[in-house]
Amino acid sequence: MIEIERLTKRYGATTAVDQLTFTVRPGTVTGFLGPNGAGKSTTLRMILGLDTPTGGSATVAGVPFANRPRGLRHVGALLDAGDVHGGRSARAHLSALARSNRIPLRRVDEVLAEVGLGKAAGRRIGGYSLGMKQRLGIAGALLGDPPVLLFDEPLNGLDPEGVLWVRGLFRRLAAEGRTVFVSSHMMAEMEHTADRLVVIGRGRLIADESLAEFSARNAVSSVAVRGPELASLAGVLRAEGAEVRLTEPGFGTVTGMPAERIGELALRHGVVLHELAARTSSLESAFMSLTADSVEYLAGEAR
Incomplete structure (x- = not known):
């Protein structure tokens, strides 16, 4: 379990994370959502002890992650798939992680096979595609068989097959009783993957609830309506x-009006309708509406 209590991070006059709890x-599977600049990556870094909070706390199973000497046995994380030595092979990279965390070396080939990189284990990482690097990063997170897993934008660069695989992986890990925390900007994918959502904007908590x-x-x-006399119906x-x-x-x-009522009014006023279909907005639309006041950067915005 990850517990965040009044977590705050300031960089000079800028507050990146503001009293998050x-x-x-x-x-x-908990989705961690927010616009660019909302403070998601900073929050993940503080959970992992890579950034020091200005205030508050972040603990894993009641203990700050930095206090655990063999961290990969407790928390597996993927923050930046490109942050690896390009001259090493995938097997060498994971073997070094395994030795430093006293993880049996047999786990290296096990996780490489699990993420689909078994045949590419001896190749230099510098020649990997972004999707392959993402798979390698996930392999590193799984290496210590940890009870807690954090992923920052794990779907970047993956093809449709890879996205489906990751979706199934996260749900399987959660079904095994693990804590799975996934930061993503892909709202449609979170709609199919997450059980619960934590939404932040400008470093502050906006929502913490089930999907x-x-x-x-x-x-x-x-309600979508189609017909030759909509202009007259609109007034009604x-x-x-x-x-x-x-x-x-x-x-x-x-x-603001159900489809049944629209149909009744159209009939009463003799308006012909060719289509009358109720629709509900997607998670992406709901997210955009909720975080509209928290967007840091707007495309096409005049400055």
Whole structure:
């Protein structure tokens, strides 16, 4: 279990992480979400003792990670897949990690096979693709068979088969009772992978709840409508309190009114509809809506 208590990190006048408090529990995949610059990577680095907090604490099973002499037996982590010696082979890289953490060398070939790099174990890492480096980083996290695992953007560079493999891996690790904490910007993938979400923005906690609770609280329901007389129907719907957006002639989106009521009003006023379909926004839409005020960098924004 990972416990974060009033965790704070300042760099001069800039507060990267601001009084964060949350708990990541075993047996679940917890997604760690936030816009660029939200403080996710800084938080992970403080959990691993790579950055010193300005205030608060981060512990794993009640102990700061830096106090554990053989860390890979307790926590496995992938923070930067490219942060490896390119002149070494994958086997040499993992063997060095195994020796320094007193992990049996047999684990090296076991994890290389598990991540699909068995045949490339003797090749220099400098010739690996980004996806292969991601797999190697995951192998390093698994090396000590730890109860707690942290991953920062583990899906970068993976092909569709790799994404499906990682999804299954995370869910299997959680089913074994491990704590799995995954930082990602891929909202659609978290929708298929995570059981619980921790969302931050500008270093502050925005949400800490199950995926189902997050989606139910932040998702926006709408109704797609299509027909030749939408302009006249729009006035009727607005008079009833609905919001209507006509995207183009014959097409529109209605919020604030169920599809059944829209159909009843269309029938009452003799308006022909060719389509009436209820829709619920995706996790990505819910996330964008919730973090809109916390985005640090906006594309196309004038300065």
